[in-house]
Amino acid sequence: MSSNIVLPDLPNWVEQRITALYSAKTADAFSSAFDAFISQDASIKVNGKPTSRDEYKQMIQGEITGDVGAQVTFNGIASVPSEDKDLRAIGTGSVGAFFTAEVFGKFFVFGAPQANTVSSSLNVMYV
Template structure:
């Protein structure tokens, strides 16, 4: 009996890749997630400035290195499928994603993990990467050769404030003293 494997549609593919990237716990997991998302031949702009693939990888890794996890919230995703009629273009196109990633650090202050929030507006072009070799059917499962070849991101990364736990106000009882009387 054969089972048809259904790959995620274009917007879900981008969301899954971003979640996997920010959720990576080890350098190896991060590298695998990054390589499964970003093509080797890619054009990247961050906050309006061109950046190399390696520099972008170091920048993203720097946001999450040493952290215990992240929670990604997508505030909006819009996609336009490729108009190419070639069957290899299925599941490709352009995606815009607006998300916040709260990244939790290992340092605990007042019982709370230190954290920062990455706010991002990311636009990507996804293609079936022709430089990748497909696995043979039945060996290693379905192969998804989709990769980002053009990425334009506007983002900020800000430390979140840590609020100390509630402390009761100083005591409001007053002590009155009476002057000593002289007799």
């Protein structure tokens, strides 16, 4: 008996990868999530300026270092499949995601965990 592997569509895949990044509780878990999401050959721009993959990794990791988890809420997601019919079949194209991550810290303030909010938008092109 064989079973077919069903892959998520590109917008769901992007949501899963972003959630994994912000929910990582250790440096190793973050590195694994980052490597599973961001290609070694990625072209990255932050606020319109080219950024290296390592700089981008440090920037994102700096938003969650020492945290115990996060609640990621997607405020909007839009996708455009690849124009090539064969490529569309394997889920390539572009995705724009707008999200908010409430990142919980280890410390408590007035009985509630310290939290920081990260609001971001991200454009992903998967070819």
